[in-house]
Amino acid sequence: MLEIRNLHVSAEGKEILRGIDLKVNPGEVHSIMGPNGSGKSTLAHVLSGREGYEITAGEVDFKGQDLLDMKPEERAREGVFLAFQYPVEIPGVNNTYFLRAALNAIRRHRGEEELDAMEFLRLARSKAKLLKMDQSLLSRPVNEGFSGGEKKRNEIFQMSILEPTLGILDETDSGLDIDALKIVSEGVNALRSPERAFVIVTHYQRLLEYIVPDFVHVLDRGRIVKSGDKTLALELEKRGYSWLREEAGEAQPVA
């Protein structure tokens, strides 16, 4: 489904990603861990098409298409979804209105009928209920005045409505209490299917107890330095990241 080959990315003249290789098949869940500033969000943003990054080498194939050649909205319509580490507040734009516009843009692209306001509201209410999200958030401006947890929940709510084929979750668990974490994880697990894949960026092994990954990768200074199964996450939790550099023959500790 997704194949990243030798991806090099710079921003403002500084190389952030220094040769990423990653293959994600349908049905798989990949977790990406790594120290602060290692390039995890950059990878997520580049996959979603954010401007301001220079791709200096490499390619990304998504369902047989050149992903890097597509506009952000085209990627979204083809099934890429990014749950932001820091969701943006959009004053004046109503959550429900915006999400219906988004869903209908995607449905048009798929050649499906658009949903009218009533149909959409019904869908939105049922999904909000599953995520135990306060219904009043539906009619508020997107993320405006939402608490940190509400913003994260809103991301997963959007994902459950848009039903992407590739969900990229950037630290969706950060700042969530254990109850919220369980609910959000259930929301993600409900979407897991043989056709759908997830890339989950996290700092905490805790999340991976609820969303069990097939693979765990460690990103350090712009490179995937180690890959393994879910037990790698447990090891990282115990030992931190520095041993990986020592293993690679480097002496300096990680900041």
Next chain:
Amino acid sequence: MTEAVLETKKNAAMKLAGLARREANGEPDWLLDLRGKALDQFQVKGLPDRKVEAWRDTDLGRLKAMDFQSSTRESDFGGVERLEDLRFASLDCPRLVFVNGRFSTELSSDADSLGGVTLGGIAKQADANGSVRAHLGELSKWQDNAFDALNLAMFEDGALIEVQGGIEVEKPIHVVFVNLSNGQNGPFVVNPRVLVVAGESSKVSIIESHLGSGEGSYFSNAVTEIVTGDNATVDHYKVQLELESAVHISSLGSVQERDSNLRTTVITLGGGLVRNEINSVFAGEGGWSELNGLYLVDEDHHVDNFTRIGHEKAHCDSREMYRGILADSARAVFRGRIVVSEGAQQTDSKQTNNNLLLSDRALVNTKPQLEIYADDVKCTHGATVGQLDDDAVFYLQTRGISKEDARVMLIYAFAGEVVNRVGVERLREELDSHLLKWLPRCV
């Protein structure tokens, strides 16, 4: 100042003064007398230039370059159907229609249909109606402001809306000024005028539409005076969609008596050179005043909003929110003066001016001016000039919304802060559809 510039300046003012009507036309002596004084005042003052502080950021070159031919012009509009085609001309409420400054009985609703309300042309009522004599020219600043003086000297007719005490007028009252330019009658001058007198505990909504039709250049010099009586509520809208070759200069004078509420919303959608001035004064305690504004400016057009709120009495609140959207190489000026007099304790005043620049050639000059002579007051102000938030655009795109749609959505939401406060549903709908037509061209 070079001689040539001096010459143009003189010329424009002289031409305008020369056009002022001199014949009596059956007007009462007091009015003729007032007009004479106003004309003298205009001739003494002349048109302002940028050395005058209040005009520092607005150049009247476009006006001064107009070679005025006459103040008489075609006013045969050709029937109601054509009026219905103009946006903001039909809002499903009683209306008074003026074509090129002249009252049109044919296009207006029946003036006698509203109980407790006097509705009609000022000219006809000048003799008999006590309010006209008591208030006409009283609230506008014709002694200081050349354009107010010019209007008073020259205005042919205008709308009078007088609401008796205790009357709540159910439907908004709509005053439509159509400026019809056929390209051959130009450049001409019109002086639209509105006088609103809301009696004690009355309630009324008033919409002024200033609409251009046809092509060619003209100068519309509008004056509105509003007296909001004790405990009365006035909701006033001025929607302006003049031709882009037109110059529109307007001035609103308002006096609020004790415990009164005034909301005035100035919506600027057209005109090549525009200036909207507001002078609003609290003359009694316990008043509430809300000044809202929205301006959409494109091409090389220039819009100047100049407001002054005079807190002369204690315990009054004012809220001011102006928002502007600028495309191409548009220019906008916002000056918001708030003057709190000595003794106007417990004043609570809040002012914001937010501007969205859609092009890096557009320019905004915004300046709050607080003058506070009382010590127990709460006054805040804030101005912003910014571009669309790229992060927000990207966020919407990652949900499948095209970049263009995302931009429209965000600009629309920005304008919505003002549009959503419009209390007349039909007007809000018309504004919405105008916005949705205007916006995509600018993203």
